[in-house]
Amino acid sequence: MTNPQLPDALPQILEQAIDGVIVLDESNCVLLFNAAAERLWGYSRDEVLGRDVGLLLPDEVRPRLDAPLDSEAIVGSRSEVPMQRRDGSWLWGSMSISRIDVQGRRLLTAFVKDCTLQRRQREQMDVLSLAANETDNAVIVTGRDFEGPPVACAIGSAPVAGCSGARSWCAT
Template identity: 35%
Template sequence: MATDSETRLKSIVQTAVDGIITIDERGSIDTFNAAAERLFGYRANEVIGKNVSMLMPSPYRDQDDEFLAQYLATGDKKIIGIGREAVGRRKDGSTFPMHLSVGEMRLGDKRFFTGILHNISDRKQAEERALQEERLAAIGQMIGVVTQESRNVLQRMVANLEMAAMEIEDRPEALEYISRTQAAQDDLHHLYEELRSYAARITLERELCRVDHLVGQVLNDISASHKSRQIRLRPNNNGCDTRCEVDPFRMNQVFRNMVENSLAACADPLSIELLLSDTEFKGRAAVDLCYRDNGTGLNEEQRRRMFEPFFTTKTKGTGLGMAISKRIVEAHGGQMAVGGKVTPGGAEFLITLPRQSA
């Protein structure tokens, strides 16, 4: 019969926020608390008695077997009593970064090892974002200087080309060459602006906005400049309150990039379906926005590389639009991903936006 202290200890282990696992000298799992079940997706009865290596991908599983064997043979504490970063493997095969602390205990003549595990995915993502922002800030400073100097050069070129055009008004072939050069200058200026926008630190001026209305505004603006195109929007709010605290200018950039991509990929009439629903994201109330067009869809490479800087399938374009869009959504505390499957059923994008700023 369990004593009060044993019952108290078991209750503490089971209610702990971090995963707690004990193994014996052979590496077999002896106990597996509720937090460990949530971390790895296994029930305790699925893992108890099995080797702990099942919870780690290679090469970590092989290393831990070696560390344990070496410690038992020599007493060399490479992992015992030391906190370190490792990688866990869930039941579904996915992996996650974790902080692992291992301690040793004896019960009679038996020796056990206790591992305390903490999922550090959020911390790793935050560190990566901070590092990326530092890199982009440095690049942005450099590009800012290059852009300013290039703008001055381009302005001189524009002025000289306009003067040259006036001198040869009666020579249409020469005027055509000047027109092509001016178009190339416009493309170069656009490239510099895209680079500057991508590398610049994103600052937000938030307002309470209906995100479906923002999409509608973007479509109205684009329709006005593409009068020859047929564009239809089919919104479905599902009774969802679509208001979020966002920067309307920045979110318009996101929606404009998606619509312009659809215009390039879809024949008339372009039909855009917009589905909105309530959700939770990282413990906060949020809105899910699903954007679908009626184009040819995305192949596997396009799905994999959609948000990769400089990746584009267009004959003209920098390949930065969707990379910038993803950064903007993440700056709002949300996430952006490619949805759907590899089918000819059109492109689909999923955006999740917290209702309020953190």
């Protein structure tokens, strides 16, 4: 680190991050669980620190934890993963994992943010796109039935001035 003040500020930086930050050791035990991670999963840091990360994984995923979490396929990638909160509710998380070596120890850091709304919006747009692609007629969507910006029209496969085909979406 080039700035001598940065090491002192690093714990506060990680704690104040708006994304969930989790640090795991070589045996998948949680070493750091910031406030945003607490909000995402619904567990307090006291319930998670020192425990196996399997506590945070859905039941369906835990048996597959035999594969190392620091595999090349996982580290350095970003993916959307289903997550289950402590209360049993589900959300989608956008997760990126990085690996660092600190004093001869290999640590994994996961940065996680809730992407449930964006995923839902994409799914809604996919449904609209499918409907628009399957018709020769214009498809008009009215109202605010979507959890994002209002969509005024989805153009079908017939060319329409100002729009460039079946996947064009005109916002109001």
